[in-house]
Amino acid sequence: MCKSFVEQARLNGDPVHYGRALAMEAEILGRLGNFEDALEIVERIKPIYNIKTQHETICKAYGSDRVAQAFSHSVNVYTALGRNEEALNTCKYIMEEIIPFSDPKNVHNSFCLLYSVIISLKENGLSQIAQAVFQKRIITPFEEYFGPGGSTFSKPLFRPISVLLELQIQKEQVIETIEEYTTWALDENFSETSISAQEAAFANFSATPFALLSEICFSLGKIHHDIEKKYRLIQKAISWMEKSDESTRCIAYPNMYAKKKLDIMKTYLDEMSSAGDIYSAMTSQEWTNLGYAESELVAATDDRKLMNVRAAILLEHHLDRLLKSRNPDAKVTEVTKAQLVKFVDVLSHSYKGAKFHSYSHVIHVTTSMNKLISFTEIRDPMISFTLVFSALFHDAGHTGEFHWRCFIITIFFKIN
Amino acid sequence: MSNKILCDISHALCEKYSMDVSIAERFSIDICLSLLFKPEYTSLRESIAPEEIDIIQFAKTFFMCILVTDIASPKSVEQSIARFQLCEEQASIFPSFDDLCVISKYINHLFDLVGLDTDVITRYPDEFTVSLDRLEVCVRNEHMMLLSDISHLLQGWANFVKWNFRLCELTFQSNLSFYLHVILALMLMSDNLN
Numbered sequence: 001m002c003k004s005f006v007e008q009a010r011l012n013g014d015p016v017h018y019g020r021a022l023a024m025e026a027e028i029l030g031r032l033g034n035f036e037d038a039l040e041i042v043e044r045i046k047p048i049y050n051i052k053t054q055h056e057t058i059c060k061a062y063g064s065d066r067v068a069q070a071f072s073h074s075v076n077v078y079t080a081l082g083r084n085e086e087a088l089n090t091c092k093y094i095m096e097e098i099i100p101f102s103d104p105k106n107v108h109n110s111f112c113l114l115y116s117v118i119i120s121l122k123e124n125g126l127s128q129i130a131q132a133v134f135q136k137r138i139i140t141p142f143e144e145y146f147g148p149g150g151s152t153f154s155k156p157l158f159r160p161i162s163v164l165l166e167l168q169i170q171k172e173q174v175i176e177t178i179e180e181y182t183t184w185a186l187d188e189n190f191s192e193t194s195i196s197a198q199e200a201a202f203a204n205f206s207a208t209p210f211a212l213l214s215e216i217c218f219s220l221g222k223i224h225h226d227i228e229k230k231y232r233l234i235q236k237a238i239s240w241m242e243k244s245d246e247s248t249r250c251i252a253y254p255n256m257y258a259k260k261k262l263d264i265m266k267t268y269l270d271e272m273s274s275a276g277d278i279y280s281a282m283t284s285q286e287w288t289n290l291g292y293a294e295s296e297l298v299a300a301t302d303d304r305k306l307m308n309v310r311a312a313i314l315l316e317h318h319l320d321r322l323l324k325s326r327n328p329d330a331k332v333t334e335v336t337k338a339q340l341v342k343f344v345d346v347l348s349h350s351y352k353g354a355k356f357h358s359y360s361h362v363i364h365v366t367t368s369m370n371k372l373i374s375f376t377e378i379r380d381p382m383i384s385f386t387l388v389f390s391a392l393f394h395d396a397g398h399t400g401e402f403h404w405r406c407f408i409i410t411i412f413f414k415i416n
Numbered sequence: 417m418s419n420k421i422l423c424d425i426s427h428a429l430c431e432k433y434s435m436d437v438s439i440a441e442r443f444s445i446d447i448c449l450s451l452l453f454k455p456e457y458t459s460l461r462e463s464i465a466p467e468e469i470d471i472i473q474f475a476k477t478f479f480m481c482i483l484v485t486d487i488a489s490p491k492s493v494e495q496s497i498a499r500f501q502l503c504e505e506q507a508s509i510f511p512s513f514d515d516l517c518v519i520s521k522y523i524n525h526l527f528d529l530v531g532l533d534t535d536v537i538t539r540y541p542d543e544f545t546v547s548l549d550r551l552e553v554c555v556r557n558e559h560m561m562l563l564s565d566i567s568h569l570l571q572g573w574a575n576f577v578k579w580n581f582r583l584c585e586l587t588f589q590s591n592l593s594f595y596l597h598v599i600l601a602l603m604l605m606s607d608n609l610n
Contacts, residue, residue: 286572288571288572289571289574289575290572291574292575300578322464323463333459335459336459339457339459339460342457343451343452343460346451347447347448354586355582355583355585355586356579356582361582364568364575365564365565366564368567368571369560369564372560372563372567382474383553385464386474386477386481387477387557387561390478390561391564391565393444393447393448393482394441394444394561394565395485396443397440397443397444398440398444
């Protein structure tokens with residue numbers, strides 16, 4: 001049917017409709033996973049497509065430039081074939097040769113053209129460029145021509161894309177807005193029906209909107225130090241990605257994308273442990289083998305991030321006891337947890353990699369202190385908290401070196 | 417770097433703290449409490465110590481726990497032994513407990529760091545009175561800190577080897593550096609004499 005349609009369009013002789021028909025064929029072939037064939041069709045579009053003379057007519061006939069979108073689809077096709085350089089070259093071509101000549105008022109068209117570009121740039125570690133082009137070509141024109149209260153089909157995806165790109169740019173650093181984003185990402189009222197129409201439509205263009213939401217949850221989960229939230233975020237990420245996998249059964253590229261990400265997320269979840277698991281493992285290990293227990297949850301490490309997680313979990317446990325001693329219903333709030341994690345992280349950097357008086361040393365001391373407390377009958381939770389707190393920071397700022405050089409030079413100058 | 421060397425080389429920390437004992441420990445306290453009392457940690461700080469009395473108790477215990485880890489100072493060690501003997505029912509040989517208090521010398525430093533004024537001594541006199549009961553608690557906490565700090569010596573062979581190997585490495589490197597610098601100093605002095 002597709003080939004017949006293309007042939008009829010060719011016979012019609014209008015390059016606008018012929019280009020559109022070819023673009024459709026390329027899209028169908030791409031959806032079916034016939035990637036090489038799809039690229040051949042895109043090559044046939046190139047000589048007959050001229051954005052300067054055809055863009056307006058195509059948009060008038062089809063609502064958006066459905067011919068230029070063939071290039072956007074080819075970004076996914078190149079990626080699926082592992083030809084990343086060509087995918088990025090196509091992204092560059094779209095950003096430099098197509099978008100500048102497209103009608104900026106047609107934000108829907110710009111979004112359709114750039115959706116696969118943004119995702120491809122993100123996947124290649126170029127989120128800053130993706131963020132800049134997203135802002136310049138989609139957000140700013142939308143605000144200018146439609147206003148904040150305006151509407152366009154892709155508008156529900158604006159925030160998810162912005163947040164995802166921001167998280168990718170920050171990589172694995174904890175960001176100021178982590179709690180705000182986490183609350184939003186875990187909001188049970190945010191149902192899939194609110195973007196189900198976009199899910200179906202944009203699955204043709206690249207990774208689906210559910211996949212983007214999944215990646216937001218995953219990125220937040222990876223940087224969140226609250227283990228309970230970390231769990232919920234990773235689980236929600238998997239749930240969204242499974243939905244993306246389900247909704248793209250018949251579309252090759254976004255389905256490959258969903259399956260690949262799903263594998264990564266499930267592996268990550270398998271390697272995770274809860275705060276309770278870690279605390280129990282740390283407290284129940286044998287005094288003599290402290291740090292050498294079989295469980296990976298307590299095995300000694302020099303990985304600062306892992307040490308920070310363990311330290312924060314120990315402190316949070318003792319702080320929780322302290323709060324409950326004042327009010328049995330009290331618990332450590334999310335804000336306090338976040339501050340505790342940040343506090344531990346900042347102070348961990350005051351340990352300057354000394355051979356002995358290092359951060360690993362104080363983690364060993366702190367773990368030993370926690371174990372000692374479990375042997376004793378200290379009833380005052382303020383004291384047990386402060387003991388663990390002190391153990392963790394007792395060498396903060398320690399240079400860890402013997403500065404014989406300074407000593408000798410001082411003596412030398414005193415003698416002279 | 418030991419506290420003695422800090423003073424020998426007139427390190428900025430020595431000048432800042434003006435006494436030649438527990439300089440590194442006071443620096444650790446400074447770093448930690450200065451950070452904790454920043455506005456971005458208000459929720460954490462108020463969870464630990466919501467009231468003035470909590471701040472006093474937390475700060476006292478924290479100061480004491482960090483200061484007692486200064487085991488390189490003979491005077492500190494003497495005091496530690498004396499506190500232990502006192503709690504081992506030898507109280508009669510000590511005319512006064514005041515000299516044995518770990519934090520008494522640093523009380524103004526403590527007030528500065530946690531934003532308290534000296535009036536709290538009047539408002540909470542019990543918190544600033546050295547008694548045998550309080551010294552017993554202090555000795556227990558002190559020894560828990562000391563025990564934790566050298567726990568690798570009291571655990572299994574794996575921990576003993578791991579941490580002592582690191583200490584040996586550090587000492588070896590420092591000694592190597594020491595001898596190299598002795599040679600360098602002698603060469604410089606020799607040049608000067610010539």
